Amino acid sequence: MVIRGIAAILTAMMGSLRIRDVLRPAEVTFTWQGRPFRAPVGESLATALLEAGIRCLGEGPGAPRAAFCMAGSCQQCLVRVDGRPAQACLVPVRAGMAAEPA
Amino acid sequence: MSVACDIAVLGAGPAGMAAATEAARRGARVVLLDEYPAPGGQAHRAAPPGFRMPADSDRRAGDRLRHALALSGAELRLGHRVWDLAGGPPAQAGISRPFRIASLGPQGPAALEARALILCPGAQERIIPFPGWTLPGVIGLAAASILLKAQGVLPGRRAVVAGVGPLLLAVAARVMKAGAELAAVVDLAGPAEWQAALPALASRPDLLMRGLAWRARLASRSVAVLRAHRVLAAEGGRVLERVRVAPLSGGAPEEFDCDALCIGHGLVPATEAARCLGAAHCYAPRDGGWVPVLDKDGRSSVPLLYVAGDAGSLRGAAAAPASGRLAALAALADLGRLPPRRHARARLGPALAHAHAVRPGAAMAAMMALRPALLDGIAPETVVCRCEGVTRRDIEQAIGAGAREMNQLGRFTRCGTGPCQGRLCGEAAAELLAGRVGGRERAGFLTTHPPLRPVPIEMLLGEPAPADTAPVLAPA
Numbered sequence: 001m002v003i004r005g006i007a008a009i010l011t012a013m014m015g016s017l018r019i020r021d022v023l024r025p026a027e028v029t030f031t032w033q034g035r036p037f038r039a040p041v042g043e044s045l046a047t048a049l050l051e052a053g054i055r056c057l058g059e060g061p062g063a064p065r066a067a068f069c070m071a072g073s074c075q076q077c078l079v080r081v082d083g084r085p086a087q088a089c090l091v092p093v094r095a096g097m098a099a100e101p102a
Numbered sequence: 103m104s105v106a107c108d109i110a111v112l113g114a115g116p117a118g119m120a121a122a123t124e125a126a127r128r129g130a131r132v133v134l135l136d137e138y139p140a141p142g143g144q145a146h147r148a149a150p151p152g153f154r155m156p157a158d159s160d161r162r163a164g165d166r167l168r169h170a171l172a173l174s175g176a177e178l179r180l181g182h183r184v185w186d187l188a189g190g191p192p193a194q195a196g197i198s199r200p201f202r203i204a205s206l207g208p209q210g211p212a213a214l215e216a217r218a219l220i221l222c223p224g225a226q227e228r229i230i231p232f233p234g235w236t237l238p239g240v241i242g243l244a245a246a247s248i249l250l251k252a253q254g255v256l257p258g259r260r261a262v263v264a265g266v267g268p269l270l271l272a273v274a275a276r277v278m279k280a281g282a283e284l285a286a287v288v289d290l291a292g293p294a295e296w297q298a299a300l301p302a303l304a305s306r307p308d309l310l311m312r313g314l315a316w317r318a319r320l321a322s323r324s325v326a327v328l329r330a331h332r333v334l335a336a337e338g339g340r341v342l343e344r345v346r347v348a349p350l351s352g353g354a355p356e357e358f359d360c361d362a363l364c365i366g367h368g369l370v371p372a373t374e375a376a377r378c379l380g381a382a383h384c385y386a387p388r389d390g391g392w393v394p395v396l397d398k399d400g401r402s403s404v405p406l407l408y409v410a411g412d413a414g415s416l417r418g419a420a421a422a423p424a425s426g427r428l429a430a431l432a433a434l435a436d437l438g439r440l441p442p443r444r445h446a447r448a449r450l451g452p453a454l455a456h457a458h459a460v461r462p463g464a465a466m467a468a469m470m471a472l473r474p475a476l477l478d479g480i481a482p483e484t485v486v487c488r489c490e491g492v493t494r495r496d497i498e499q500a501i502g503a504g505a506r507e508m509n510q511l512g513r514f515t516r517c518g519t520g521p522c523q524g525r526l527c528g529e530a531a532a533e534l535l536a537g538r539v540g541g542r543e544r545a546g547f548l549t550t551h552p553p554l555r556p557v558p559i560e561m562l563l564g565e566p567a568p569a570d571t572a573p574v575l576a577p578a
């Protein structure tokens with residue numbers, strides 16, 4: 001609880017990565033490795049994780065793996081969404097979605 | 103169930119939208135397929151439903167194309183990942199065989215048969231690896247542009263924007279406008295190159311003015327704009343912390359702290375679909391690299407197969423719609439739906455528009471042509487192929503051991519054989535090989551085979567129906 005509070009304060013201090021003059025739909029909750037995060041419904045999972053400060057999406061051969069092309073071609077953003085392999089840059093955030101490293 | 107149509111168009115970017123619109127308006131049965139849930143492609147990528155981005159000229163151009171498409175009567179298959187292409191007329195025509203297109207859509211697998219096929223898959227970004235390029239925080243310039251334009255999110259709080267081409271300034275300007283700190287802009291092109299490109303750019307005063315406005319904005323914030331510079335390395339523990347930058351001519355490196363590095367070394371036409379269908383290609387660095395051999399209306403070496411937009415030759419989003427329309431008109435003429443005289447008249451407009459729009463596109467393509475000097479920056483232990491963890495040293499060793507062409511290199515090292523199928527590493531690996539075997543033509547390219555993109559096997563097979571299971575014979 002305390003840790004989460006501190007994390008929230010830190011995030012607020014650092015400011016959101018979401019650009020201000022963009023209108024977005026309502027936020028929903030999804031989870032990454034069981035931890036809850038909020039994002040506007042329809043935002044890409046890769047974007048939502050970036051905003052949440054999560055850049056490593058898994059382990060590649062010998063190095064952490066992170067989204068690179070954001071366009072569905074590099075396959076570096078492979079994760080598991082509700083149990084199925086998915087590309088985080090192509091998957092829109094839905095309420096209750098459970099994501100984890102592939 | 104397979105559906106039949108006159109013309110299938112692959113890719114709903116500016117070329118594909120315009121091609122489908124033109125053909126459907128003239129009465130053909132047209133199906134347009136794209137992997138994304140909304141038409142637009144990368145240049146005019148639509149924001150997710152419910153998002154409203156501040157309007158800009160790219161968005162407006164995209165909206166015009168989307169609007170015309172919606173009225174044209176073309177059928178849209180969006181959210182469809184095309185994973186196999188087959189059929190098509192045999193090289194010696196006479197008999198007509200339809201193209202067969204297998205895709206995976208929101209409702210599962212789908213099949214389509216088309217008498218003619220127009221490929222508009224666009225281009226992908228080229229990144230020549232450098233130490234640290236796999237660190238989380240390093241992303242492509244095109245990726246940054248998608249984040250900023252289609253997702254409304256900054257790539258980081260303090261960014262270095264590096265590489266070459268029109269996306270460089272565009273991303274830098276957007277990062278700054280959106281309120282992030284811009285640590286530096288690192289341009290591979292030197293002032294002389296920009297000057298050489300100026301006359302061609304001046305034929306599009308709107309683009310030129312926009313470029314100048316961006317530069318003025320950068321100057322007013324006293325952002326370091328380093329011309330003829332390159333990124334030597336990205337550094338950090340588990341994520342990016344700083345980049346090291348130096349002049350191309352050598353000289354003392356500078357360091358910039360940052361949490362995002364947006365970098366791209368130009369664009370490369372996406373040729374896997376055309377190669378899969380056996381179209382002839384040639385290596386033309388000023389068109390982007392390997393490109394299909396096309397006539398001026400986009401006809402490939404395979405009858406009734408056309409390529410339009412950046413996939414045929416990098417000429418930019420402004421030239422793409424005209425190129426799409428030319429290909430659509432050629433397809434209609436070749437299918438006998440447009441008599442020769444009417445075709446000749448109909449193509450004049452788009453041909454003129456295309457001729458006008460290609461000049462700035464060609465100047466940018468020349469600037470984005472692969473720079474072999476960047477290869478020196480790949481350290482022996484730098485990973486080139488991320489999917490399989492293949493380093494430059496592994497590649498050099500395989501070449502030493504006798505790998506002479508890309509597919510051999512793939513078998514020796516697994517480079518390019520992972521899930522991205524060489525989309526990320528192919529250019530660098532091919533260039534490393536080319537340097538040792540005497541050119542890119544000799545090095546060749548990775549053979550494309552289905553699935554063109556990864557698709558889950560259970561999705562393709564579907565739920566097994568009882569009838570699919572062969573009856574078990576009773577032992578005799």
Ligand code: FES
Binds near residue numbers: 067
């Ligand atoms: S980030 Fe490249 S495929 Fe998702």
